[in-house]
Amino acid sequence: xxxxxxxxxxxxxxxxxxxxxxxxxxxxxxxxxxxxxxxxxxxxxxxxxxxxxxxxxxxxxxxxxxxxxxxxxxxxxxxxxxxxxxxxxxxxxxxxxxxxxxxxxxxxxxxxxxxxxxxxxxxxxxxxxxxxxxxxxxxxxxxxxxxxxxxxxxxxxxxxxxxxxxxxxxxxxxxxxxxxxxxxxxxxxxxxxxxxxxxxxxxxxxxxxxxxxxxxxxxxxxxxxxxxxxxxxxxxxxxxxxxxxxxxxxxxxxxxxxxxxxxxxxxxxxxxxxxxxxxxxxxxxxxxxxxxxxxxxxxxxxxxxxxxxxxxxxxxxxxxxxxxxxxxxxxxxxxxxxxxxxxxxxxxxxxxxxxxxxxxxxxxxxxxxxxxxxxxxxxxxxxxxxxxxxxxxxxxxxxxxxxxxxxxxxxxxxxxxxxxxxxxxxx
Numbered sequence: 014x015x016x017x018x019x020x021x022x023x024x025x026x027x028x029x030x031x032x033x034x035x036x037x038x039x040x041x042x043x044x045x046x047x048x049x050x051x052x053x054x055x056x057x058x059x060x061x062x063x064x065x066x067x068x069x070x071x072x073x074x075x076x077x078x079x080x081x082x083x084x085x086x087x088x089x090x091x092x093x094x095x096x097x098x099x100x101x102x103x104x105x106x107x108x109x110x111x112x113x114x115x116x117x118x119x120x121x122x123x124x125x126x127x128x129x130x131x132x133x134x135x136x137x138x139x140x141x142x143x144x145x146x147x148x149x150x151x152x153x154x155x156x157x158x159x160x161x162x163x164x165x166x167x168x169x170x171x172x173x174x175x176x177x178x179x180x181x182x183x184x185x186x187x188x189x190x191x192x193x194x195x196x197x198x199x200x201x202x203x204x205x206x207x208x209x210x211x212x213x214x215x216x217x218x219x220x221x222x223x224x225x226x227x228x229x230x231x232x233x234x235x236x237x238x239x240x241x242x243x244x245x246x247x248x249x250x251x252x253x254x255x256x257x258x259x260x261x262x263x264x265x266x267x268x269x270x271x272x273x274x275x276x277x278x279x280x281x282x283x284x285x286x287x288x289x290x291x292x293x294x295x296x297x298x299x300x301x302x303x304x305x306x307x308x309x310x311x312x313x314x315x316x317x318x319x320x321x322x323x324x325x326x327x328x329x330x331x332x333x334x335x336x337x338x339x340x341x342x343x344x345x346x347x348x349x350x351x352x353x354x355x356x357x358x359x360x361x362x363x364x365x366x367x368x369x370x371x372x373x374x375x376x377x378x379x380x381x382x383x384x385x386x387x388x389x390x391x392x393x394x395x396x397x398x399x400x401x402x403x404x405x406x407x408x409x410x411x412x413x414x415x416x417x418x419x420x421x422x423x424x425x426x427x428x429x430x431x432x433x434x435x436x437x438x439x440x
Contacts, residue, residue, distance in 0.1 A: 069139065
């Protein structure tokens with residue numbers, strides 16, 4: 014049995030105040046967000062998603078894995094009890110110090126038998142039409158004391174945007190929290206703000222290159238927006254329709270074809286974001302192997318044997334090779350978790366930097382950029398990477414690195430460390 018309610022009692026507000034202000038600045042501006050990309054997140058890692066269902070309010074959907082919560086009971090005659098406090102703060106933007114709204118919500122799960130399950134739900138927040146906002150959510154397991162911090166960009170500028178769509182997996186009708194799928198095919202598409210609207214499903218089958226080294230001078234080719242195929246759809250009077258996903262590529266739903274905005278759904282391989290196949294191990298090696306080594310992999314009749322040999326040769330033993338493999342591919346999986354956009358996370362600029370250099374010590378965010386700092390913030394010799402946010406109609410998680418020749422020495426030092434059997438890490 015799952016109970017949830019808004020809580021404004023002094024007790025929970027006291028817990029909230031101590032928790033919130035001990036972990037982050039009361040404003041969103043100029044905070045250090047490095048913990049979001051550290052790969053060493055708290056036990057509690059809920060999923061959150063924004064859905065604009067009305068003109069003056071929006072829904073925040075959540076998914077909490079029960080295995081990440083501490084269930085307690087007074088004695089064997091009592092049921093198990095888990096208790097979670099969700100607190101949100103809505104800002105006018107990530108740079109803003111003004112809190113537009115805030116509240117807390119308590120969720121309780123009472124059960125006779127402990128089992129692994131998804132605790133799903135949603136709550137409404139007051140978000141007016143026509144703007145872009147920043148939402149910070151703190152989730153606290155009140156029994157254990159573990160805390161998770163989540164950040165969401167809220168875009169309610171026009172009804173053709175991605176957050177005006179909600180996809181639910183069939184037959185369970187469970188909301189989809191990621192912008193990609195792996196094994197699911199049948200969905201309900203919902204857009205209550207676009208009832209009875211006609212829209213297009215624009216299907217693309219494209220291949221994209223992985224990120225170039227940070228010192229490279231690259232000329233980006235403009236994306237050809239003409240899709241490989243187009244299918245017309247109509248939402249019913251409730252703003253819903255059934256949809257079957259294609260086997261590869263991605264699809265963008267557009268209610269306004271004069272705009273490039275829409276909701277985009279990507280197909281990923283079945284093990285994503287994890288690395289469980291030899292192909293998943295092979296491709297990320299491109300950052301640290303030579304062109305000749307990479308070409309020899311492509312010609313290999315036994316790719317697994319070739320990949321294993323690569324790591325053993327770099328470390329000198331199977332044991333050290335296994336340890337280095339664990340470290341390297343944990344970074345690949347972390348990149349997939351945080352930086353996936355229209356391509357897998359490890360292929361992106363931020364994914365490449367986090368994979369080779371490790372998590373940054375300091376991350377500064379603004380509405381349109383991120384700056385990563387390896388070393389002390391006030392030290393001019395510290396390594397810095399700046400990424401600017403790309404206006405990409407398929408994803409809001411696309412950031413490009415500002416490249417420069419000054420990164421060449423740092424890059425080759427890091428790559429040489431990996432090739433000599435050492436995990437590269439900057440304190």
